[in-house]
Each structure stands twice: as C-alpha cells, then as structure tokens.
Amino acid sequence: MEKKYISRKEAAEVFGVHPQTIANWLEKGILLGHVAQGSTFIDIQSIEQLKASFGDIVEAEAKIQQYKVEIKEQAAEYRKQLAACNEAQKQLSDDTWIYGSVFRNARMLAHLFVNAFTALSTNSNERAQYIVVRFLMGYRISEIAAEFHLCPERIRQIIEKSINRLKYANKVGVMNNDYYRTRKINDMLMEENMQLKAQYIQLKEQLEKRLYSANDPDNILNTKIEGLHLSPRTYHVLDINEIETLGDIAYSKRNKFEKLRGIGAKSMKELDDLLAAKGLHWKMTPEEYCL
Numbered sequence: 001m002e003k004k005y006i007s008r009k010e011a012a013e014v015f016g017v018h019p020q021t022i023a024n025w026l027e028k029g030i031l032l033g034h035v036a037q038g039s040t041f042i043d044i045q046s047i048e049q050l051k052a053s054f055g056d057i058v059e060a061e062a063k064i065q066q067y068k069v070e071i072k073e074q075a076a077e078y079r080k081q082l083a084a085c086n087e088a089q090k091q092l093s094d095d096t097w098i099y100g101s102v103f104r105n106a107r108m109l110a111h112l113f114v115n116a117f118t119a120l121s122t123n124s125n126e127r128a129q130y131i132v133v134r135f136l137m138g139y140r141i142s143e144i145a146a147e148f149h150l151c152p153e154r155i156r157q158i159i160e161k162s163i164n165r166l167k168y169a170n171k172v173g174v175m176n177n178d179y180y181r182t183r184k185i186n187d188m189l190m191e192e193n194m195q196l197k198a199q200y201i202q203l204k205e206q207l208e209k210r211l212y213s214a215n216d217p218d219n220i221l222n223t224k225i226e227g228l229h230l231s232p233r234t235y236h237v238l239d240i241n242e243i244e245t246l247g248d249i250a251y252s253k254r255n256k257f258e259k260l261r262g263i264g265a266k267s268m269k270e271l272d273d274l275l276a277a278k279g280l281h282w283k284m285t286p287e288e289y290c291l
Helices: 008-015 019-028 044-051 054-095 097-104 106-120 126-136 141-148 152-168 177-213 217-221 232-240 246-250 254-258 265-277 286-290
Strands: 005-007 033-036 039-043
Touching (some): 005 008, 005 044, 008 019, 008 039, 008 044, 019 039, 039 044, 054 177, 126 141, 141 152, 217 246, 246 265
Antiparallel strands (some): 033 039
C-alpha cells in the first residue's frame, strides 16, 4: 500500500529545514497534515506540490534572514550614535543651563521675535511679512511653501530679503538706538533658538526610534528552552517534541501543546506564566512586532 503521510521530521529532511518550519507551514496552510497521538504527520501529495515551488520559498526566507542581519547591524550603529547623543545632551544640560531655559520658553521667544520683526520691518508687503512671521513661529520652510503654493527656494528668498531690509531700517529713521540693540540681541537669540530646536528635533526622533526598536524580538524568541529554567517534566516534554526555542512556543496554539503526550495542567500553567513574563502570548505572529 502506497504511503500517504510522513512525519514532520522526515518532511523537514525533504526540504532541508527545521521541523518547526514544517509546523509553521502547516499553520499557514502551505502544507496539509494532521496530528495523531501527539505526533504530526504531513500529507505526501502536498509535499510534492510544494517542492515544485520550493526554490522561491527558500529564496524569500533567505532574503528575510539577510534583512534581519542588516536590521541588527543598523540597530547596533543606532545605539552607538544614540549613546553619543545622550552624552552630548547631558553635557549641554550640565554646562549650559541657559539652553534649558530657551527650550522651556521657546514659544515666548518666538513671539518676541515676531513682535520685534513687526515693529522694525519697513516692508509693506503683507504676504512677505506673514511668511516671515510663520518662519519665526517655528514653521518649516516646506510647510510654509505648501501653504502659499510656492517652492521652498522662493520662500527662502522672501524670508532672506525681508530680514535683510531690517539692516537699513535705522538709516531711514525707523529705528532708534534701542531698537537697533534689540535687533542685534534678537538676531543672536534667534540663531541660538534655531540651533537648539534642530538639536531637540534630532534627539526626539532618535529617542522615538530607540523606543521602537529597544525590545528586539529576535533576542527573546530565539532563546533556547535550556535557558528558560523550566521544570524537568516540562523541559522533557518540549525536548522530545523538538520544541527548541521560546518562539516555537509563542508561535503555536495552546491547544496544540495540551495534546502533547506527558504534559499536564501544571506544565501548561508554567508555559502560560513564562509567556506572560516575557510579554508574549500564544499564537503570536511575526507581524505583531512591526506595529
């Protein structure tokens, strides 16, 4: 009689992959099979059908592994840069306390710049004045350009021309000496404020990236069961069923484990507690880590 099913381990040898990969393919419907007496059996006909397109699957999984390696390298480089940024920020906070005051009063300073510009400007072009006011309030040039339907370079020209007109204000009698001194001080403060704002935005973006990638799932899911401090009974059941990593547990259904020979209620509770302690749960998907 022709053989219709083979074991999960035999199927893994056919494709040259780990037995857990076969289980994952069963879960996704790529292969067909069934569980009998705690063992998984794979339909030979579905194996033959998959073999015809197996090259594409292997190539795709190889690219995924390569991508994971690249992500790890980028994460390491990012952590290195973030440490340097944190050190720079600490130095900034320790040595230049006035910067913290500038950060806290950025909106007030922006209004100060706007009021000074409005008082000192001799430009009668209301649109140009409004563009400069938006810029001094902290709007990006790209945002202002979109608002007025102009290119960013044109916005830069308008801002530069309007601010340059202030240089000649006291020559036409608009500025007195107090205004001139105020303008010089405002110029210095505006330059410092823009530099500090750029540093703040950069540090904020880096912090957001750090929070996004700080909990690297690969480091958790690839943990071997030998290092999970399981009870001897639970470890033995997992070992004989070729369950090697924490990911093998988290990616599976709970009722699948309940059917394993030799596992009991205490062992299942032990696995439930383990997943909860690691921030995981049964029947997880890799896509959950990309949210």
